[in-house]
Amino acid sequence: MKKFVFLILLVFAVIFILTPVYLMVKISLSPPAEILRQHPSLGMEGVTLKHWKTVLFSGQIWPPLRKSLTVAALSVIFSLLLGIPGAYALSRLPFKLSSAILLFIFLSRMIPEIEIALPISISFIRIGLLDTDLGLTMAHTLRILPIVTWILVSSFKTIPKDLEDAAFMDGCSKVRSLLTIVIPLALPGIAVAAIFGFLGSWDEFTYAVYLAIANKTLPLVVYYYINRASFFLASSYATVITIPVIIVTYALQKYLKAENLAGAVKG
Amino acid sequence: MMRKYFTEVLLLMPLLLYLLGFTLVPMAYATILAFTNYLNGTFPSLASFSYIFSHFQFKEAVFNTLFITLVGLTLELLLGLGLALLLLERFRGRRFFRALMLLPLGIPTIVVASNMRYLFDTNGFLNEILYRLGIIEIPLNWMGGGLHTLFSLVIADMWKVTPLVMLILLAGLESISREVLEAAEIDGASYLKRLRFILLPLLKPFITMALIIRGIDAFRIFELPLALTGRTVRVLATYSFFEYREFGNPNTSAASAAILMVMILIAIAVYMKVIKQREISL
Amino acid sequence: MRKFIPLLLLAAFCLSSCGPMQPRLRVVMGLGEVEWKVMREEIFPPFEKEAGVKIQAIQMEAGDLPQVLEAQVRAGKVKIDLFAQDNMQLVYLANKGLIEDLSDQEKEIPKNVIPALIQACKFKEKLFFMPYRPNVQITYYNRKKFNQYDLEPPRDWDELLSAAIVFKREEKVGKILFKAYGGVPTATQLYEWIVSAGGDPLSINDAGCIRTFTFLQKLWPYLSPDSIRAKFDTSNEYLARDSAYLMQNWPFGVRIIIEEYGKKEISTYHGFSGPVREAHVVGGEVLGVPKGSKNKELALRFIRYLQSKEVQEKLVSELGWPSIRSDAYGTVPKWMKPHFRSVNGALKHGVFRKNVTYWNEFVKYINEAFVEIVTRGAPVKRTLDFYHKQLEAAKRRT
Numbered sequence: 014m015k016k017f018v019f020l021i022l023l024v025f026a027v028i029f030i031l032t033p034v035y036l037m038v039k040i041s042l043s044p045p046a047e048i049l050r051q052h053p054s055l056g057m058e059g060v061t062l063k064h065w066k067t068v069l070f071s072g073q074i075w076p077p078l079r080k081s082l083t084v085a086a087l088s089v090i091f092s093l094l095l096g097i098p099g100a101y102a103l104s105r106l107p108f109k110l111s112s113a114i115l116l117f118i119f120l121s122r123m124i125p126e127i128e129i130a131l132p133i134s135i136s137f138i139r140i141g142l143l144d145t146d147l148g149l150t151m152a153h154t155l156r157i158l159p160i161v162t163w164i165l166v167s168s169f170k171t172i173p174k175d176l177e178d179a180a181f182m183d184g185c186s187k188v189r190s191l192l193t194i195v196i197p198l199a200l201p202g203i204a205v206a207a208i209f210g211f212l213g214s215w216d217e218f219t220y221a222v223y224l225a226i227a228n229k230t231l232p233l234v235v236y237y238y239i240n241r242a243s244f245f246l247a248s249s250y251a252t253v254i255t256i257p258v259i260i261v262t263y264a265l266q267k268y269l270k271a272e273n274l275a276g277a278v279k280g
Numbered sequence: 281m282m283r284k285y286f287t288e289v290l291l292l293m294p295l296l297l298y299l300l301g302f303t304l305v306p307m308a309y310a311t312i313l314a315f316t317n318y319l320n321g322t323f324p325s326l327a328s329f330s331y332i333f334s335h336f337q338f339k340e341a342v343f344n345t346l347f348i349t350l351v352g353l354t355l356e357l358l359l360g361l362g363l364a365l366l367l368l369e370r371f372r373g374r375r376f377f378r379a380l381m382l383l384p385l386g387i388p389t390i391v392v393a394s395n396m397r398y399l400f401d402t403n404g405f406l407n408e409i410l411y412r413l414g415i416i417e418i419p420l421n422w423m424g425g426g427l428h429t430l431f432s433l434v435i436a437d438m439w440k441v442t443p444l445v446m447l448i449l450l451a452g453l454e455s456i457s458r459e460v461l462e463a464a465e466i467d468g469a470s471y472l473k474r475l476r477f478i479l480l481p482l483l484k485p486f487i488t489m490a491l492i493i494r495g496i497d498a499f500r501i502f503e504l505p506l507a508l509t510g511r512t513v514r515v516l517a518t519y520s521f522f523e524y525r526e527f528g529n530p531n532t533s534a535a536s537a538a539i540l541m542v543m544i545l546i547a548i549a550v551y552m553k554v555i556k557q558r559e560i561s562l
Numbered sequence: 563m564r565k566f567i568p569l570l571l572l573a574a575f576c577l578s579s580c581g582p583m584q585p586r587l588r589v590v591m592g593l594g595e596v597e598w599k600v601m602r603e604e605i606f607p608p609f610e611k612e613a614g615v616k617i618q619a620i621q622m623e624a625g626d627l628p629q630v631l632e633a634q635v636r637a638g639k640v641k642i643d644l645f646a647q648d649n650m651q652l653v654y655l656a657n658k659g660l661i662e663d664l665s666d667q668e669k670e671i672p673k674n675v676i677p678a679l680i681q682a683c684k685f686k687e688k689l690f691f692m693p694y695r696p697n698v699q700i701t702y703y704n705r706k707k708f709n710q711y712d713l714e715p716p717r718d719w720d721e722l723l724s725a726a727i728v729f730k731r732e733e734k735v736g737k738i739l740f741k742a743y744g745g746v747p748t749a750t751q752l753y754e755w756i757v758s759a760g761g762d763p764l765s766i767n768d769a770g771c772i773r774t775f776t777f778l779q780k781l782w783p784y785l786s787p788d789s790i791r792a793k794f795d796t797s798n799e800y801l802a803r804d805s806a807y808l809m810q811n812w813p814f815g816v817r818i819i820i821e822e823y824g825k826k827e828i829s830t831y832h833g834f835s836g837p838v839r840e841a842h843v844v845g846g847e848v849l850g851v852p853k854g855s856k857n858k859e860l861a862l863r864f865i866r867y868l869q870s871k872e873v874q875e876k877l878v879s880e881l882g883w884p885s886i887r888s889d890a891y892g893t894v895p896k897w898m899k900p901h902f903r904s905v906n907g908a909l910k911h912g913v914f915r916k917n918v919t920y921w922n923e924f925v926k927y928i929n930e931a932f933v934e935i936v937t938r939g940a941p942v943k944r945t946l947d948f949y950h951k952q953l954e955a956a957k958r959r960t
Contacts, residue, residue: 033395099295102288125500132309141637187287216388232390242796251391262386418734421787511744527926
């Protein structure tokens with residue numbers, strides 16, 4: 014009996030999780046006649062690559078893909094430039110002080126994005142940063158800095174202080190020790206921070222909808238097609254955005270720890 | 281102290297200045313906007329606030345936001361706890377099941393919205409399934425407004441964030457030592473009793489953490505209602521968005537964002553208090 | 563892992579820096595997917611070849627263009643060479659000085675262009691825009707379903723209401739679509755109905771407005787539930803999916819519903835009249851050149867190309883758009899002819915919307931009045947009076 018209930022619950026959970034993803038893939042592969050009727054088919058009756066061809070070969074995907082990649086890459090660079098020195102300092106400051114600062118950094122993420130996006134969107138109109146790569150990068154950097162710093166701090170903390178102390182004995186400055194000892198040792202951690210930062214910008218929506226208007230990022234393209242009720246293109250573009258995120262999520266599964274995720278990775 | 285950590289402070293400054301500059305300055309500007317009269321631009325003025333407070337759609341937006349937060353949190357917590365308890369059992373395929381449950385974390389929220397649109401459309405798949413099962417004859421209008429629309433939004437949001445709640449709670453459950461559980465089992469306590477008297481009390485700090493983190497996110501919910509219900513059913517964040525982008529009114533937009541901000545500040549204050557009391561590390 | 567990151571960054575930079583080798587003409591339009599396809603495949607290539615340029619097409623909604631243009635003009639970095647804009651969103655662009663004065667180009671406009679369309683492009687005697695695409699709503703209906711219930715396409719509001727009641731009774735769910743999503747589509751729809759009830763829409767609360775809203779309140783329970791999400795693009799899908807059997811929409815839907823989705827049972831006619839007259843708003847788009855565009859000459863050349871007979875003929879027959887030229891209907895395929903009869907029938911009852919500075923406010927308040935009265939059942943007169951006062955306050959501001 015207990016086993017039976019257990020099994021039912023499991024099956025339900027699996028269906029609940031898989032249905033929406035199945036629908037996305039199904040619709041991106043379905044001929045229009047199968048969906049555009051009063052009673053759409055549930056299984057895969059016909060398969061067509063028509064929508065995928067439209068997405069990949071009509072040339073429309075390149076500008077948003079370029080924008081998404083550029084902004085994500087620049088945001089990662091900015092946030093590493095700001096985050097690495099900051100995180101190094103935090104990992105060396107007394108525990109009480111550094112955790113207070115980390116708490117502040119964490120809290121800055123809790124401000125509703127619209128409260129920030131609205132005023133900067135208005136100022137960006139004035140200074141001509143609206144709808145530019147740089148403008149959106151600045152906002153995305155703000156968004157991903159907390160998670161990047163967070164991961165960097167925990168990775169810098171694992172580097173034994175003895176190594177640095179030895180360097181200080183030789184008259185090495187803190188900045189040099191950061192560059193020559195800490196960063197090379199912490200490269201895997203930096204890579205993880207960069208990847209999470211990249212994803213944080215890749216699927217960001219709120220700032221993008223305020224700050225990118227003509228030059229859309231990929232999530233905005235999906236939103237545009239949802240609004241236009243273009244089922245097939247929305248699902249095809251949605252699949253395009255999703256694939257890299259899923260790959261990274263599973264590749265970095267072991268970093269998906271509760272404390273890292275707390276308010277940080279939520280897309 | 282200052283001298284000893286001089287380099288560290290210097291290294292930390294750019295990070296802190298960027299974060300502070302990019303939050304405090306915009307927030308100050310937003311506050312000025314909110315207290316500016318939306319009709320004639322005089323400052324300070326409460327006109328923008330009195331406009332939104334008299335506006336029926338703003339009242340609905342506040343109600344919707346609170347509803348989604350309260351109902352959503354309750355359901356997410358129950359479901360997350362259920363899934364975490366399932367995963368605590370040892371069964372074949374547990375690792376696979378755990379990986380599967382993480383799938384929503386790998387789906388961007390706007391994609392979730394797009395997927396849910398297929399599900400909840402009038403000629404969509406949920407109605408089709410219900411129709412084939414013989415439960416309904418006329419398609420239900422899931423996204424047309426009313427409580428069932430709010431429930432649909434809650435379900436969509438749950439799909440995306442329950443795994444997060446599950447992970448937090450699972451971390452909590454795994455931190456409880458097996459011996460405690462096994463001792464209770466030997467004593468012959470029933471499953472529900474063990475849950476009620478042993479697991480839940482020990483899990484309390486983790487539940488609080490999940491509640492607060494998710495609670496603040498739930499207040500800010502934006503993409504899902506924007507893409508799924510648009511103007512029909514607004515929450516505070518989308519209300520503010522529409523006031524600005526559709527109607528070109530930054531003042532009323534800022535005023536409603538300020539209300540959202542106050543709601544979140546209250547939530548943060550509660551959070552800080554809980555942290556102090558319980559000494560939960562982040 | 564370590565090798566992966568620099569590679570990724572490199573790739574991103576390559577993509578972003580691979581700049582143009584050829585001169586580019588950057589054109590902004592707000593189009594649907596089917597329309598873009600025709601533009602990219604049929605309209606752009608001949609011009610690109612002839613002028614030796616590459617056209618970079620940018621999709622933007624009409625409501626977003628003013629913000630973007632303002633940002634670019636103020637920053638002195640104009641990245642748009644030419645834009646097509648909804649003919650109701652022009653005042654702001656003209657008043658704020660964001661666009662080039664094209665008065666010296668008036669003589670270049672071909673003779674066969676309908677004069678009323680040129681007049682609509684002028685502000686304070688100056689020609690700021692160029693006509694390129696007029697538009698008028700026609701009524702689509704599902705012939706098969708109307709025959710099935712022995713109904714005729716409605717000629718006036720009473721017949722519309724009784725058809726709506728029949729569908730609701732027979733199919734348990736309303737099948738007549740009203741564009742109630744909000745924003746400009748709903749405001750335009752209401753504008754049309756109010757004029758046909760003898761009212762002035764911009765007053766919001768005169769007798770014609772009251773009559774329209776009272777009727778809509780009565781009609782609402784019998785309408786399709788999808789009305790709440792219906793606007794110009796989604797409506798086509800609802801008709802194609804049999805979730806609605808009658809709607810008013812722009813003619814571009816003909817190509818999508820009948821050709822693209824193969825719904826042969828859809829017919830069109832010019833539409834129904836209101837209690838006072840029949841009226842159909844003349845919408846459409848005009849072309850403009852942002853102030854400070856570096857490619858003004860090229861943009862003007864492209865405008866002339868778009869106004870030429872062969873392009874207008876293509877737009878008519880490929881997209882089902884009505885034309886600015888009276889001589890562009892020669893190549894219409896046979897199956898489309900009845901639909902252009904609908905278009906020309908509707909144009910006979912065409913009305914131009916007044917181009918007022920407070921159009922955005924009007925859109926907002928008329929929509930809110932609609933939601934409150936029609937979907938929430940608020941009292942008609944009192945609510946309309948309230949929004950009339952709101953609009954008056956907004957008028958004083960602008």
